[in-house]
Amino acid sequence: MADPQIPPPTRPPTIRDVAERAGVATSTVSRALSNPDRVNPVTRRKIELVAAELNYVPSSQARGLSSGRTQVVALLVPDVTNPFFFDIIRGTQYELRAAGYTQLLVDTEESPEMEEDALHKMQRSADGYILAASRLTDAQLAEASAHHAIVTINRASANAPTVVIDTPSAIVQALEHLASLGHTNICFVGGPASSWSNAMRWKAFEDETRVRGLATSRVGPFAPKLTSGAAAADAAVHTGATACIVFNDLLAIGMLQRLRERGMRVPDDMSIIGCDDIFGADFCNPPLTTIASPIEQAARVAVSMLLSQLNPLQGGTKRRLAVMPTHLTVRGSTGPSPRQL
């Protein structure tokens, strides 16, 4: 027998097992594994070998407890079933993993309370937080970012680094598009009252329509769900508008369904423009004209901003704000105003 027997793998090996087998102290093992330069290459090599042999996996619990770092980043989203957040989830997941972090996904169910509560409860279990479309008030957000490393997505804040998707500027494009099709009476279909994006989108809409002297109306707020589309569609039709800019694609697709039910043709009787270009926007019927957003990329940027906050050493660019460009993607849900005919 060349090798001493490896003890039976009854319970997962600890750092001590590795230390004993390698004939060094646990501190050396610890350093060899997480601070390689601190130990002699020969020793390190040996330790790595033994660790591999024993199939050693450090306990993140213990590591976190003693070091204070958990290597976990929490992602808080208002609604995991909203496809908009799928791309966020995917983007952060990918980047975090690449950086050696684990993602903790939390659904705050569109509730500021749950969001705050989650933030509070997890204070010890996460190193940082990504707040997607946070529903927190400015005050809550300020308070939170005083205590935690936070990056927000689509929710500006003076206190936390932010990545915003610049949908408002494309709303100008969208209105240009509608105007060129002859629409003069346009309705804004609003999303959740507590949504910062919604406020921004509305503002851009309002400003631009005023400049252009278009007749406008606003309906809402509606929950950003497919099922809210029915009420939204009915309300929008009632305003007499010939075109709608809708808070997001989910709602817009819901409207599409309802309009069809009511026998209204899109875009012949009504044009619809959504926001975000989520999964489904391209294959719904008709395909949705929408404001395309680099959602996944935004998520990645958010991660990198957070990481540079967590590890200031590596001197990543310390941006406080990233603005992601957007553009109008014209598909089948917009067409000439029926008034023109």
Place this chain on the structure above:
Amino acid sequence: MADPQIPPPTRPPTIRDVAERAGVATSTVSRALSNPDRVNPVTRRKIELVAAELNYVPSSQARGLSSGRTQVVALLVPDVTNPFFFDIIRGTQYELRAAGYTQLLVDTEESPEMEEDALHKMQRSADGYILAASRLTDAQLAEASAHHAIVTINRASANAPTVVIDTPSAIVQALEHLASLGHTNICFVGGPASSWSNAMRWKAFEDETRVRGLATSRVGPFAPKLTSGAAAADAAVHTGATACIVFNDLLAIGMLQRLRERGMRVPDDMSIIGCDDIFGADFCNPPLTTIASPIEQAARVAVSMLLSQLNPLQGGTKRRLAVMPTHLTVRGSTGPSPRQL
């Protein structure tokens, strides 16, 4: 001053802070909080008060380290962006939260290696695992369930409790439906080779078509993604079939898009049936006839099976297998065979 000053909240309060302020030992605080019956109601009340006052949140790290339980359940999915898994994510998230667990989401990128690796790396950081559509081999799965508490979804296993969505039995219905529409040449569009569901669906298809004496063909495997739809559609058309049963809706919707591009009408020239009834299946064009699955419910059942495994005391029914019923939902993507005309 009635109350002694609360120390400034410089660092989060620990159990010791609470103990001191309440005038008891840390052990008592620990018990009061996690094993209420073990301490006198009066003492407990007092401790609860102090804890609330101090805004005490126990460190899950420390708790996990000393107790061995983490209150974390990991959910492993092959692809977080597949809408099928959205419902799984949502369902488990909801149930786990209700039971006081935290969900750790892991995307295994359709890779058995990543799946196994994740399972291994997290051995210490999760109490249990839910494997959705696991790509592991039987051997890997057996090995894994020997070491961990595992429940699988849509992946039968002799070793781990399983919840399966009984899509195969509805495939019989689907074929009945197609046959009644006059289709006699039907193509099965296959999903990932390592997918257990795919194998089951194929088997059901094969058995039933043989019984019915239908002409069949099979194409694939294809990745279960929208973008694979193009290749799948082309291949299916090439077989001369007039109807397809497709591994899942994602692929089916992708095929719909491609068929339209090629100028083929659905269902006039080709009927398509998907599986799962995911988000989007009802609003794509044409709306997809599909085998509806209670996905979210399946996820919930999986959680309850896992929890009863983790806390055997509470004597939940210890099912090893749950079969979720499915049914055919007929929408616009199926119609009479063109051959009949």
Place this chain on the structure above:
DNA sequence: TCTGGCGCGGCAAGCGATTGCCAAATATTG
């Protein structure tokens, strides 16, 4: 030859909880 500096490992003190064991206080019983 002496000494300061450096590279490398070990010692041991935590990190913040849980929990087995024990003792004091209180309740129960004959």
Place this chain on the structure above:
DNA sequence: CAATATTTGGCAATCGCTTGCCGCGCCAGA
């Protein structure tokens, strides 16, 4: 009222790892 149970709360050992501090051995400069 003595003797025995039962509560109730404290002590202290752990859980597995990190990290500040110390010291040994070796090399270079004086």
